[in-house]
Amino acid sequence: MRDIDRIAQTGRWRGVAAGEKLLFSIGCMGLSLAFHGVAAQGVLLATVLSVTFAGARVRVGEFIGAARVPALFILVGTLAQAVSLSTGPSYLALAPPEALAAAGFAALRSATCVSALLFLALTTPLTAILHFLQRLGLNRDISDIALVMFRIIWLALDCLQSGQRSLAGRLGDVGARRRIRSGGLLLAALLPRVLDRAGRLDRGLAARGYDGQLVFLSTEAAARPQRLGAIAAGLVLAGLVCGVLL
């Protein structure tokens, strides 16, 4: 988690407007879900990967590292579709060719969409997306909660990880029974700390005249209409190419 955030915070496209990257990412996902041809998925996957590696200069190793968990789910989900229940002695049989093709296509579509998601995650810090959603009209209270939550998460994770290291040093994670007890102790100790942090934040804000509205500084560039238009035109072009290939 820290890796994805670090890459997004320090990446080449950190300064590019979140709205522009969001439009490209969601646009590619939308096209991927809309088109059913393998060739169309190939074109979209190649487009996303080119922009990610050649444009945003995300390292291949970092991309692969972030893609491990989704890839495992896609693999398991595809294997489940590749077999069919039968009344034979093994109760399982290889699915018919059209079902195998459909499973392969679902895996390819998911790979395209995961790549588009990773493009967004590896180039755009979460706070930038939240600020963008706030500008787009997301309720102020909900977006404030999400932004404060994002900040508290790192502190809570630090507490959790130092607690885990400490427990490991005292062999508190040896065996399933001890691991559950240690995990319980950690979580039970963490809740008062997190709530205490919230209380201190609230008192600090009250001292500075907090009236229910939080103000966050944002260095995000606003999306430029020309660039948004160019991205939209590129997506339309990609859609036309996909349509022709279909």
Next chain:
Amino acid sequence: MHIMEGFLPASHALFWGAASAPFVVYGARRIITLVREKPETKMLMAASGAYVFVLSALKIPSVTGSCSHPTGTGLAASLFGPTVTTVLGTIVLLFQALLLAHGGLTTLGANVFSMAIVGPFVAYGLFHGLQKVGASAALAIFFAAALGGLATYCVTALQLAAAFPDPATGVAGAAVKFLAVFAPTQVPLAISEGLLTVVVFNLLQRYSRGELSALNIISGKA
């Protein structure tokens, strides 16, 4: 168990998004009303959301030798109430998609439905239902957490089965397949999560009564 980005067809992604929306909107309205009445609960709410996120970051034993992450729905629903947990869970799922690449944006509706709606409501219903029929709090929280986690996993398997029916046996056969494929990790994980939640709940009851009464404000028990 998150459904990964792009795994569901567009019609299914839209359907689950529409099915989740009323719950999220209701929960969000409840939070907004609460925050407007008592501005100090905004920080409490954010801290609770961070706690829900961190809950799912803890590794607990799953299958022999391996580790996995709990859903945290049982504990979150019993601490914060199911409607607030739905909104906090939605934010957590969005964070998980963008910080961990677990889940996704197109599958957010489906994941919200299984993890932030069905799981918390099942857990909350069991927790209070079992206590009403005379079960001890520890037993109630164990079943709430374990069965809340299992309900999440069953709904996810059904969502996948509806999207990818088995060629021979249809949605029912596909549901059996997906349940069987993920059962080796999800069933032990649910039991581990139930046990973990009992430990946390007992410790909180014993040492953190002040914090629990503060949380009663947002869970609606106050």
